Amino acid sequence: xxxxxxxxxxxxxxMNPVSVDAAGSRTCSKKKAGFTxxxxxxxxxxxxxxxxxxxxxxxxxxERTKQKIDLLQLYYLRDAVNRALYEGDVHDMKExxxxxxxxxxxxxxxxxxxxxxxxxxxxxxxxxxSMPMSYQGxxxxxxxxxxxGLLYSAGFWSSAxxxxxxxxxxxIIADRDSHKDYSKYKPTTYTAVANxxxxxxxxxxxxxxxxxFISRFMNTDGAAKGKDNTRIAxxxxxxxxxxxxxxxxxxxxxxxxxxxxxxxxxxxxxxxxMGTAGCKKSxxxx
Numbered sequence: 386x387x388x389x390x391x392x393x394x395x396x397x398x399x400m401n402p403v404s405v406d407a408a409g410s411r412t413c414s415k416k417k418a419g420f421t422x423x424x425x426x427x428x429x430x431x432x433x434x435x436x437x438x439x440x441x442x443x444x445x446x447x448e449r450t451k452q453k454i455d456l457l458q459l460y461y462l463r464d465a466v467n468r469a470l471y472e473g474d475v476h477d478m479k480e481x482x483x484x485x486x487x488x489x490x491x492x493x494x495x496x497x498x499x500x501x502x503x504x505x506x507x508x509x510x511x512x513x514x515s516m517p518m519s520y521q522g523x524x525x526x527x528x529x530x531x532x533x534g535l536l537y538s539a540g541f542w543s544s545a546x547x548x549x550x551x552x553x554x555x556x557i558i559a560d561r562d563s564h565k566d567y568s569k570y571k572p573t574t575y576t577a578v579a580n581x582x583x584x585x586x587x588x589x590x591x592x593x594x595x596x597x598f599i600s601r602f603m604n605t606d607g608a609a610k611g612k613d614n615t616r617i618a619x620x621x622x623x624x625x626x627x628x629x630x631x632x633x634x635x636x637x638x639x640x641x642x643x644x645x646x647x648x649x650x651x652x653x654x655x656x657x658x659m660g661t662a663g664c665k666k667s668x669x670x671x
Contacts, residue, residue, distance in 0.1 A: 445652065451600035452654040458550075458597055459619075463635040463658045465549035466542075466621070470631060473541050475499070498530045500628060502643040504620035504636065506531040507542070508554055511590070512606040512615040516581060518598075519590035519614075522558035527616050527640045533558055553593035561591060602650045602671070616640075617648060634658045642667075 476492045498505035509527050511519040522533030532542070546555040553574040560572060567577040567589050580588035598604060606615040617637050622644050624630040636647040636657035647657035649667035657663025 448601055449652040449654065452602055452650055452652055455598045455600045455603050456654055456656060459635045459637070459656060459658050462545070462549040462551060462619070463633060466545040466633050466635075468548065469541055469545045470633075475541055495532055496628070498532070499621065499623050499633070500626045501530065501622070502626070502645070503530055503641065504622040504638075504644055506533075506618040506640075507621055508533065508558055508619050510603075510617045510619070512604065512617065513582070513590075514606050514613070517576075517578065517590050517592050518604050520554050520557045520575075520592055521561050524616060527618060529640050530620075533562065551593075551597065553595070554597075557591045557593075602652070602654075618642075620644075634663075636663050 475495060495505060506523075506527065506529075509521050509524055511521065511524070513519075523531045543555050546552060556572065556574045560570070565572075565577075572591075575591055575593050577589045577591045580586070580590055596604075606613070616639070618640060620636050620638055620642075621633050622636075624632045624634050626644075634644070634657070636644055636659065638647050642648075643666065644657070644659065644663060646666040647655055647659075647663040649655050649664045649669050651669045651671060653669075655661055655664035655667065
């Protein structure tokens with residue numbers, strides 16, 4: 386229908402139609418082609434109606450495609466971790482609290498959390514309505530099952546991050562936990578900007594120079610306003626919660642979300658390497 390409207394519009398735009406008289410001579414009609422005000426109004430109404438349907442559908446299609454690309458990042462991370470399993474094991478790191486923010490941790494806790502339905506938190510992404518996404522190791526509201534205290538020995542987990550293209554995240558976690566003074570320290574793999582929601586408090590938002598996620602869903606908090614943030618954890622569990630599987634799965638979720646309640650967008654993208662099975666108990670978010 387939209388094409389038909391355009392063709393009709395083009396016909397109307399043709400000026401001075403040519404005709405042939407009885408002697409075979411080509412003459413121009415004195416009647417001028419054009420629009421009446423009613424015809425113009427009809428065209429405007431039709432175009433607006435079509436735009437109101439087509440543009441949102443196109444926007445949704447683009448966003449859904451970007452979310453699928455973002456989902457691939459989880460598979461890259463899962464594959465990097467599982468490749469690392471061929472050369473080492475998850476305990477190839479130092480124990481204990483190596484920084485100022487990360488909670489006390491141990492390999493015993495890691496073993497327990499990897500077989501827990503909530504999994505173990507690898508790192509945290511903090512989304513805001515107007516400020517850039519912030520990556521960090523932990524947060525007071527997301528400290529449960531958090532392993533960032535085991536992430537500084539350049540062992541298994543740190544190497545896997547770098548192999549998957551998340552190397553800047555490993556740098557961010559280490560620098561934030563050592564409380565780098567970003568007014569003087571200028572990182573090379575990521576950007577640190579002052580948190581405008583809390584001016585004067587010395588808080589910063591940190592994110593890789595090369596974005597990891599590209600969809601609006603994974604970069605903007607569609608629910609919270611102002612200072613509010615939505616925090617999402619990158620989580621790991623043993624496949625089928627079985628340490629003997631020697632393979633790990635990745636999913637995104639809140640602190641208390643289980644491996645069956647992974648992050649689910651309203652476009653139907655389930656952010657889990659377990660496919661739709663990872664969102665059996667999920668509710669679509671913004």
